[in-house]
Amino acid sequence: MIKRFSIGIDIGGTNTAIGIVDEDGNVSFKGGIDTPGHGDIARYVKDLAAEVTEMAKNLKLSNPDCEILGIGIGAPNGNYYSGTIEFAPNLSFRGVIHIVDLLKKEFPEYKYIALTNDANAAAIGEMIYGGAKGMRNFVMYTLGTGVGSGIVVNGDLVYGHDGFAGECGHTTLIPGGRLCGCGALGHLEAYCSASGMKRTAFELLAKYNGVNSILANYSFKDLTSKVIYDAAIQGDEIALEVFEITGKYLGMGMATTVHHLSPEAIFLFGGPTAAGDLIFKPAKASLEENLLPIFKNKIKLLPSRLSHGDAAIVGASALVWKEKSK
């Protein structure tokens, strides 16, 4: 029997990860190249195509009967409609990059080559391989350096009019509040991202004059959400309160998302969600507190089932199956 695969490419600021993924979301081959700083897109696509071709060759050697259906790409500011990466601040390629067209030239044998941003890719991955299988309406929040999101309505990703829908991380929670990465004030991302948690920790250290906290030993540069988590499971009160507050803010924002979209579930993905109940309990309590009565006790709040290490390439690869199903 022919076994079918798709290729997932995750373009990050410093590294481009590549995986060949089967229909169940298992990664058969993993590879990657540096995302270069030289800004020369033609050279980058050549290097990327060489690595993909090599990996595909290795797959054929181990699975002579296999078929590769296409390539899915996750990238910052990736636009599904145009197949372009547009003005991504963390990449060296300037302006509008027609990455899908460039890869179609390299791989005319692949029927499906598609692009979206990383949070949308994660949502599609959850729908194709993960906990959202069979769900027609759900939302994915990805908590990392920033807070991304992907929205699924009637079984399809919501791209909106110009391809950029799903920026739930830029919901204003506190008018005039913390400076967000986007330059505005008080957005959810400034409170609920990994760096938002660090900022909350520093506020609490200042508030309580917390010299006895484990967190008091870290500089602003060195503190991470992982350190906060380790301190919390040791019972550090400031670290525990960081999770309480992060969950509270997250629930406020998610309530607004529910009021817009009435999803069956919200999935949380990313480093901070590894803390389990420490983040899920206060987030769920705050979500329920902020929901309209017609939504109370209806919305599932679930951890993503994509494995954290491979989620980006697995999510990107899911785009291919999604395209195929259209």
Added chain:
Amino acid sequence: MIKRFSIGIDIGGTNTAIGIVDEDGNVSFKGGIDTPGHGDIARYVKDLAAEVTEMAKNLKLSNPDCEILGIGIGAPNGNYYSGTIEFAPNLSFRGVIHIVDLLKKEFPEYKYIALTNDANAAAIGEMIYGGAKGMRNFVMYTLGTGVGSGIVVNGDLVYGHDGFAGECGHTTLIPGGRLCGCGALGHLEAYCSASGMKRTAFELLAKYNGVNSILANYSFKDLTSKVIYDAAIQGDEIALEVFEITGKYLGMGMATTVHHLSPEAIFLFGGPTAAGDLIFKPAKASLEENLLPIFKNKIKLLPSRLSHGDAAIVGASALVWKEKSK
């Protein structure tokens, strides 16, 4: 040539309005009955059916070649999926009312009988007859006693998992702020509805000790958004500031909606929007100020093109054409 019509029914707290509407959104016959306080749904449906039958008979007399395709119903807490009105606080019918099933029994000859809430009906009306013709992604905000909304993604109304999507009026703008009709604090509806404008006026009268304002002559019970508008066009400074503040809050909330959905346009409907630039200018400025750079100067902010008096029945009637197109 056969001329085709649909029937729109708008069930309000005190009055049920009925219209027979052509494919261009023109109302040919208008009627209505009281929405009774007796709570007897069987009796109400009988009375409603009698009125609709009478109106349909009159239509046939004037247009012997006409065809009526179905009935669209707009009602508070109307659920599209189940065809039920669920626990509507302003209606005398208790619990879950299977209004679509009840009307299907009365009118087996109509192929399409569908229900949704009034704001969703307005959005569909805008898409079928109004300014959103041809748009695939847009949002409608209805400003009235409350603030409702209808969301269209990829040409379809977003109902969400359980039929209750589109409650953008319950976006939290000010944590711990004004009491909203739903019991929560700081929601957009508490600032941008007609009664929200009245509350802003009273805050400003208090703030400026505004004895010289025209608005100083009105009790809290008597002040309306129409009075505020009339005062504003006479140059009353407090009335003018009410519009500025209402627009500012509206823009904040609409930005969150745009960040979720990336619509082509947002339409505003309802009494306060008759003020034109007085509300649109500050709303547009605030929207732009609160948008992420990728959305700036892209989102159209437009007045609804549905005529205010008939919009509820016209919007409800549009449900029939939408069902037919599926």
